[in-house]
Amino acid sequence: MSRPCPCASSKTYDRCCGPFIEGAQAPATAEQLMRSRFSAYALGKVDYLIATRSADKRSSENREELVQYCKSVQCVGLKIVARQKGGPEDTEGIVTFHASLQANGRRSLHIETSTFAREDGRWVYVDGVVKG
Ligand SMILES: [Zn+2]
Numbered sequence: 001m002s003r004p005c006p007c008a009s010s011k012t013y014d015r016c017c018g019p020f021i022e023g024a025q026a027p028a029t030a031e032q033l034m035r036s037r038f039s040a041y042a043l044g045k046v047d048y049l050i051a052t053r054s055a056d057k058r059s060s061e062n063r064e065e066l067v068q069y070c071k072s073v074q075c076v077g078l079k080i081v082a083r084q085k086g087g088p089e090d091t092e093g094i095v096t097f098h099a100s101l102q103a104n105g106r107r108s109l110h111i112e113t114s115t116f117a118r119e120d121g122r123w124v125y126v127d128g129v130v131k132g
Helices: 030-044 047-049 065-071
Strands: 074-085 091-105 106-119 124-130
Touching: 030 047, 030 065, 030 074, 030 091, 030 124, 047 065, 065 091
Parallel strands: none
Antiparallel strands: 074 091, 091 106, 106 124
16 A cells, blocks of 8 residues: 555655554654654554553553544644654653644644653653643
C-alpha cells in the first residue's frame, strides 16, 4: 500500500509510521514515536497506543475509551514545532506539536508538549501538557 502517512510527513505510510505501528521496527527517536502515535490515533490502532505508554501509565489506559475517541475524532494534520533530545542516543525526549483535529464537523488545534522516555530500549510516551 502506498497511501500517504497520516502524520503529514509527506512520506507513504509504509515508509513512515507503518513499520512502527505494525511492529516491524521500533522508532529510533522520540519524534518518530510521537508521529506514529498520532498516526495510530488517526487509524484507530488502539493496541499500539496502549503498548507505547510508559509502564506506570499503561494500566490507566481504557481500551474502550480510546476506541471511541479514535472513532469520534479525525486527525487532520500534524506539525512538530519543537524538540529537545529524543535522539537515537538519548533516553529522554520532549516534543511539542500542533495536531489539527476534527470532531462533529468542528476543527480544533491540540497543542501539546509530550515527554518520552526509553523503557527496555524502546521509546514510550510518558505524559503530555496540553496548552490552550
Ligand atoms: Zn508517519
